[in-house]
Amino acid sequence: MFNVVFVLGPPGSGKGTICSKIQENLGYVHLSAGDLLRAERERAGSQFGALIESHIKNGSIVPVEITCSLLENAMNLHKTANGFLVDGFPRNADNLSGWSKQMSGKVHEQFVLFLSCPVDICINRCLNRGEGRTDDNVDSLKKRVETYNNQTFPIIEHFGKLNMVREVDSERPVEEVYEDVVKVFEAANQM
Numbered sequence: 001m002f003n004v005v006f007v008l009g010p011p012g013s014g015k016g017t018i019c020s021k022i023q024e025n026l027g028y029v030h031l032s033a034g035d036l037l038r039a040e041r042e043r044a045g046s047q048f049g050a051l052i053e054s055h056i057k058n059g060s061i062v063p064v065e066i067t068c069s070l071l072e073n074a075m076n077l078h079k080t081a082n083g084f085l086v087d088g089f090p091r092n093a094d095n096l097s098g099w100s101k102q103m104s105g106k107v108h109e110q111f112v113l114f115l116s117c118p119v120d121i122c123i124n125r126c127l128n129r130g131e132g133r134t135d136d137n138v139d140s141l142k143k144r145v146e147t148y149n150n151q152t153f154p155i156i157e158h159f160g161k162l163n164m165v166r167e168v169d170s171e172r173p174v175e176e177v178y179e180d181v182v183k184v185f186e187a188a189n190q191m
């Protein structure tokens, strides 16, 4: 049974940044759904490249069958990990129901790490990220924020009702955010 922590928050809230630090220090493997989709988009021979790119540019959500299979394949490559940081997933109701269908009995969902940050700050961070992402532009960001507000935030609320959400304010400097995140993991794992 794989331990899983879902990591959610607005685009640019610092999910990838914080997950890298947890991976480095706590033995969890970081799996970014967005990174996996971008890698699949680039993979020679992929039948999903164009579909993925169109969703990424529009800030919309790729059908769960594609994303969940990429996640499960990646998890199977790291069978001895302490757990997995599933970053940017589940992003909508389709993600959540597809995950439950494909992964129930295979995973233990520990909690949801919710990195909260005002949207204007998040947008600025994305515009200054400098990674050349095709969706780090004003038009795509508008759509990504809309998707976050209308589809992803309700998923966070859903987990909130199950008492699974651990919210950390990620408007602060990375080191301060990380310090609080470590406390959340310590409490969850009683380390």
Ligand SMILES: Nc1ncnc2c1ncn2[C@@H]1O[C@H](COP(=O)(O)OP(=O)(O)OP(=O)(O)O)[C@@H](O)[C@H]1O
Pocket: 009, 010, 011, 012, 013, 014, 015, 016, 017, 018, 034, 088, 125, 126, 128, 129, 130, 170, 171, 172, 173, 174, 177
């Ligand atoms: N706490 C922070 N303070 C200032 N800048 C930050 C902070 N956390 C992350 N950043 C910067 O903001 C940008 C976005 O961070 P990151 O890629 O981690 O966000 P993300 O939530 O994974 O975004 P996305 O959802 O778009 O993938 C990066 O350039 C990163 O260096």
Ligand SMILES: Nc1ccn([C@@H]2O[C@H](COP(=O)(O)O)[C@@H](O)[C@H]2O)c(=O)n1
Pocket: 011, 032, 033, 034, 035, 037, 055, 056, 057, 058, 059, 060, 061, 062, 063, 067, 087, 088, 089, 090, 091, 095, 135, 144
């Ligand atoms: N569960 C997901 C996660 C991501 N996507 C698509 O990828 C884009 C970038 O995601 P980041 O987490 O790296 O910002 C996102 O806007 C979606 O188009 C997805 O479809 N499903």
Ligand SMILES: [Mg+2]
Pocket: 015, 016, 032, 034, 088
């Ligand atoms: Mg990211």
